[in-house]
Amino acid sequence: SSELTQDPAVSVALGQTVRITCQGDSLRSYYASWYQQKPGQAPVLVIYGKNNRPSGIPDRFSGSSSGNTASLTITGAQAEDEADYYCNSRDSSGNHLNYVFGTGTKVTVL
Amino acid sequence: QVQLQESGPGLVKPSETLSLTCAVSGYSISSGYYWGWIRQPPGKGLEWIGSIYHSGSTYYNPSLKSRVTISVDTSKNQFSLKLSSVTAADTAVYYCARRRGSDPIYYFDYWGQGTLVTVSS
Numbered sequence: 001s002s003e004l005t006q007d008p009a010v011s012v013a014l015g016q017t018v019r020i021t022c023q024g025d026s027l028r029s030y031y032a033s034w035y036q037q038k039p040g041q042a043p044v045l046v047i048y049g050k051n052n053r054p055s056g057i058p059d060r061f062s063g064s065s066s067g068n069t070a071s072l073t074i075t076g077a078q079a080e081d082e083a084d085y086y087c088n089s090r091d092s093s094g095n096h097l098n099y100v101f102g103t104g105t106k107v108t109v110l
Numbered sequence: 111q112v113q114l115q116e117s118g119p120g121l122v123k124p125s126e127t128l129s130l131t132c133a134v135s136g137y138s139i140s141s142g143y144y145w146g147w148i149r150q151p152p153g154k155g156l157e158w159i160g161s162i163y164h165s166g167s168t169y170y171n172p173s174l175k176s177r178v179t180i181s182v183d184t185s186k187n188q189f190s191l192k193l194s195s196v197t198a199a200d201t202a203v204y205y206c207a208r209r210r211g212s213d214p215i216y217y218f219d220y221w222g223q224g225t226l227v228t229v230s231s
Contacts, residue, residue, distance in 0.1 A: 033217035035156075042205055042224050043156065048217035086156050090216050097169040099146075099158040099209075099216070 002026040002091045004102035011108040012077045020072045020105045022087035029092040032070035032102075034063060037084045046085075047072055074107070082109045112136040114206050114222035122200075122229050128193040132206030132222055133186075139164045140184045144209040146218065147180060147191045149202040157202075161209055162189055196229045203227075 004024040012018035022032055031050060035043035045054050047063035060075045070089075074081055087102035118130035132145070139145060146161035160170035162180045170178045174193070182189040193200060203226050207218040 030214045030216065033215075035218075042221040043218075044221070045217055045219050048211070048219075049215040054219065088156075088158075088218070090214075094172070098171060099161070101148075101156040101158060104155045 002089075002093050002100050004032075004087055004089065004100055006085075006087060006102040006105045008103070009106040009108065011110055012074070013110050014079065015076055017073065017075045018077055018107060020074075020085050020107065022070045022072075022102045023068055024089070024100070024102075025068055026089045026092040026100065027065060027068050027070050030090040031065060032063070032087040032089045034061075034070075034072045035086045035088065036081075037086065038082075043086065077107075077109050079109050082107060112208065112220045114208065114220055116204060116206050116222045116225040118225060118227070120226060120228060122196055122227060123231050124197055124229055125195055128191070128196050128200060128227055128229075130191045130204055130206075130225065130227070131188055132190070133188045134208075135187070137208070138184075139182060139187050139189065145182065145189045146207050146209050148205045148207055148218070148221075149200075150205070150224075151199075151202040159191065159193075159204075198229050201227065201229045 033048040037043040051063045062073045064071045091098040113135045115133045122128045144161045147159040160180045162168045177194045179192040203224040205224045207221045
């Protein structure tokens with residue numbers, strides 16, 4: 001099955017911009033979706049498709065994609081954005097019916 | 111508002127079968143979409159287990175396929191997970207979620223709060 005690779009951890013100063021990347025072959029066929037997970041809580045969808053935000057997600061979250069890499073950008077990071085972030089896409093190997101999650105990135109807001 | 115709620119035993123003995131149910135409210139499973147199970151071992155990342163359509167069509171993670179069964183009960187508006195021959199490696203928080211989308215966009219838009227299942231004698 002496919003794999004999605006993310007940097008384990010990144011840090012960003014309060015109010016600055018941070019980009020989280022997700023790399024994998026499946027991203028050449030499918031868009032990534034992105035999830036924010038705070039300690040002890042369930043993941044929350046923040047970005048899906050080309051650059052779509054569910055209702056209630058601040059517009060400082062945006063997504064982009066190029067080739068085998070998807071990116072989640074937080075523009076003007078806030079303290080409450082400190083969390084783990086996971087990408088996800090459909091698996092392009094085999095019968096294309098499976099899903100794979102990225103390895104996760106821990107975002108620290110300084 | 112769509113809500114999902116997992117339920118089931120929090121402790122399962124090694125070699126036994128883990129059974130969980132996800133009750134859905136605010137949306138009828140019969141209306142469509144896929145419904146899935148995802149797990150997260152303590153301190154680790156997310157792993158997709160499998161998904162089911164309201165018709166009963168299922169898709170499983172190849173690494174778990176031999177041990178997993180997901181079923182749906184549209185009359186109760188819920189779906190279930192069974193994972194057989196469990197070991198300590200199956201200890202995790204188990205989430206249920208709704209999957210939406212069509213090629214090439216797929217996403218899990220609603221999640222349950224998760225339930226911790228510990229495998230131990």
